[in-house]
Amino acid sequence: MTNSTDFVVLLIGRLYGKIQEREPLPTIISALLVHRFFQKYEPQSPGIFAFLLLVFPAVVSGVLRNGASSILWPLLRTYTIFYTSLISSVVLYRLSPFHPLAKYPGPVLAKISKLWFARLGWQGKQHIHYRDLHKKYGDVVRVGPNEIMLSDPSVIAPLLGPAGWGKGSYWHARALHAPVVALSAVNDHAEHAQRRRTWTRGFSPAALKDYEEIVKERVVQLTETLSARKSVDLARLFAFFAHDVMNDMAFGGGSEMLRDGDLTGHWALVESGMRIFTLIGHLPWLSRFIMLIPGSTNDLDNMRKACFERAIARKKKGTKQKDLFYYLSDELGAEKDEIPFEIIINDGDLVVIAGSDTTKTVLSSLFFYLLCNPEKLAKLREEIDGFYPPGETLSSKHFQEMSYLDACINEALRLSPAVPSGSQRDVGPDPDPSKGRTFGSYYFPEGTAVSIHTFTLHRDSRNFSPFTDEFWPERWLIAQGSMELPNSIPKAEFVHDTTAFIPFSYGPANCVGKPLAILELRMTTVSIIQNLDLKFEDWYARTWEDDLDDRFVLMTGQLPVVFSNRW
Numbered sequence: 001m002t003n004s005t006d007f008v009v010l011l012i013g014r015l016y017g018k019i020q021e022r023e024p025l026p027t028i029i030s031a032l033l034v035h036r037f038f039q040k041y042e043p044q045s046p047g048i049f050a051f052l053l054l055v056f057p058a059v060v061s062g063v064l065r066n067g068a069s070s071i072l073w074p075l076l077r078t079y080t081i082f083y084t085s086l087i088s089s090v091v092l093y094r095l096s097p098f099h100p101l102a103k104y105p106g107p108v109l110a111k112i113s114k115l116w117f118a119r120l121g122w123q124g125k126q127h128i129h130y131r132d133l134h135k136k137y138g139d140v141v142r143v144g145p146n147e148i149m150l151s152d153p154s155v156i157a158p159l160l161g162p163a164g165w166g167k168g169s170y171w172h173a174r175a176l177h178a179p180v181v182a183l184s185a186v187n188d189h190a191e192h193a194q195r196r197r198t199w200t201r202g203f204s205p206a207a208l209k210d211y212e213e214i215v216k217e218r219v220v221q222l223t224e225t226l227s228a229r230k231s232v233d234l235a236r237l238f239a240f241f242a243h244d245v246m247n248d249m250a251f252g253g254g255s256e257m258l259r260d261g262d263l264t265g266h267w268a269l270v271e272s273g274m275r276i277f278t279l280i281g282h283l284p285w286l287s288r289f290i291m292l293i294p295g296s297t298n299d300l301d302n303m304r305k306a307c308f309e310r311a312i313a314r315k316k317k318g319t320k321q322k323d324l325f326y327y328l329s330d331e332l333g334a335e336k337d338e339i340p341f342e343i344i345i346n347d348g349d350l351v352v353i354a355g356s357d358t359t360k361t362v363l364s365s366l367f368f369y370l371l372c373n374p375e376k377l378a379k380l381r382e383e384i385d386g387f388y389p390p391g392e393t394l395s396s397k398h399f400q401e402m403s404y405l406d407a408c409i410n411e412a413l414r415l416s417p418a419v420p421s422g423s424q425r426d427v428g429p430d431p432d433p434s435k436g437r438t439f440g441s442y443y444f445p446e447g448t449a450v451s452i453h454t455f456t457l458h459r460d461s462r463n464f465s466p467f468t469d470e471f472w473p474e475r476w477l478i479a480q481g482s483m484e485l486p487n488s489i490p491k492a493e494f495v496h497d498t499t500a501f502i503p504f505s506y507g508p509a510n511c512v513g514k515p516l517a518i519l520e521l522r523m524t525t526v527s528i529i530q531n532l533d534l535k536f537e538d539w540y541a542r543t544w545e546d547d548l549d550d551r552f553v554l555m556t557g558q559l560p561v562v563f564s565n566r567w
């Protein structure tokens with residue numbers, strides 16, 4: 001070592017000694033530095049967390065240099081000072097006028113930490129809480145230290161449209177950092193557009209025509225099952241139906257829940273996983289820690305393994321009917337490069353996850369609202385009987401003409417949107433500093449997570465009125481001019497703003513499966529009502545809406561229904 005190096009080492013040693021003498025100052029400063037570091041770099045690695053929150057304060061304060069006999073109390077003292085300083089610094093900053101989101105109103109606890117909403121998410125009623133917050137604070141609410149929830153339709157296009165922002169951190173964390181990012185979580189616009197190409201082909205009108213037979217086979221099976229069983233939890237049967245259809249689409253089969261029930265416990269696993277995913281969505285950093293717990297990702301790994309096996313089987317088997325796998329794996333040969341197998345599996349996995357619960361929730365809600373409103377059910381039956389009298393073969397040929405069917409489906413999607421709390425976007429770097437990151441009349445700085453609250457939009461009397469919280473399919477017919485507004489309702493009272501209707505989201509990353517979902521909703525409703533009479537079980541207290549839990553997708557309670565054959 002040279003003399004100058006000796007000198008520097010000596011100097012640092014002296015300074016370090018001096019700093020230690022002045023405890024608690026170095027501990028407080030280290031807490032402030034750690035806060036700044038987290039703020040600037042948002043580290044996610046558990047190793048960095050451990051270093052900054054455990055090792056760093058102990059080293060800086062010099063406690064570790066003390067003798068072994070005296071280390072416990074000084075260490076406790078150091079950590080107490082460190083964490084008190086760190087928490088105070090974080091809380092003061094987040095509540096201060098210096099925070100970039102300071103001007104937006106919201107509950108104090110939400111501004112301080114996401115833990116508050118993580119708790120609400122765990123409990124399941126966050127869609128109701130968000131709506132209450134909008135009622136209290138207005139269209140823009142700060143729902144986390146760096147997070148905004150909106151209920152203003154004018155922001156939909158700027159935020160979710162082609163010039164909007166990519167998917168938020170919520171999406172990444174939910175995937176538990178899978179080796180391949182699912183299409184639904186791809187943040188970069190160009191990459192997203194490229195990955196979505198095969199999906200767009202797979203949902204073209206021509207492709208959809210080919211799927212009709214696949215969906216019809218399952219719809220017939222469902223109707224026969226309901227006819228044979230008489231008394232069922234309809235929500236559960238819809239779940240099994242939707243799951244089987246999605247596996248038929250994604251892997252050419254492999255699931256027979258309608259026939260066998262949830263033999264493998266797969267469905268129970270998906271439902272229980274939703275709670276933990278909601279928690280992780282609010283606290284993305286938690287995902288890294290969860291992954292460290294031995295066995296914590298076993299269920300997810302098993303699901304991926306099952307998808308892998310189904311994909312292999314489907315690839316070997318080939319297909320006579322063009323299914324979604326045909327397009328997603330590019331059996332068509334339209335892509336320049338071969339699609340990597342990991343992406344094919346991941347996409348198949350996404351089909352099952354994105355298409356099962358959502359469709360089941362909307363179908364179940366639709367039947368709940370119809371059964372609560374016998375006169376609407378009778379009107380729908382009249383329309384269905386007109387196009388598909390008893391005995392008429394099921395097909396899609398009259399769907400376009402069935403305006404009351406579509407009005408009923410839209411009304412169920414309005415009242416119980418399957419994804420009630422919207423799909424988060426992350427405000428990225430400023431593309432044009434002269435304009436700033438403005439969305440309509442709002443400005444959000446880089447790093448803000450922003451969502452639009454679908455449930456609030458759909459149940460806001462400024463967007464849909466009258467009977468905002470009621471099932472009134474007629475509003476859709478009146479709005480399109482095929483029905484007169486009843487005399488009892490003053491013209492000025494009728495509001496119908498379809499720009500505020502976004503059950504499938506909006507823009508280039510909206511629900512790509514919408515055409516298939518609509519086909520399933522129409523075909524299932526027609527088949528059941530064409531063939532069966534139905535009523536609630538006498539004991540059912542109609543608690544449907546109270547039983548709904550927002551776990552990103554609305555999870556449902558029971559829907560006990562009794563069926564009898566019509567003919």
Ligand code: HEM
Binds near residue numbers: 183354423511516
């Ligand atoms: C009634 C049923 C359904 C509803 C209400 C629904 C709703 C949604 C919503 C709100 C999103 C978020 C879009 C965004 O981030 O902006 C989404 C995404 C998605 N949905 Fe659906 N969905 C339904 C059925 C389906 C079906 C049957 C499929 C079939 C595969 C599907 C596939 C997807 C995919 C792949 C995405 C990600 C799209 C992307 O990021 O580009 N969904 N859906």
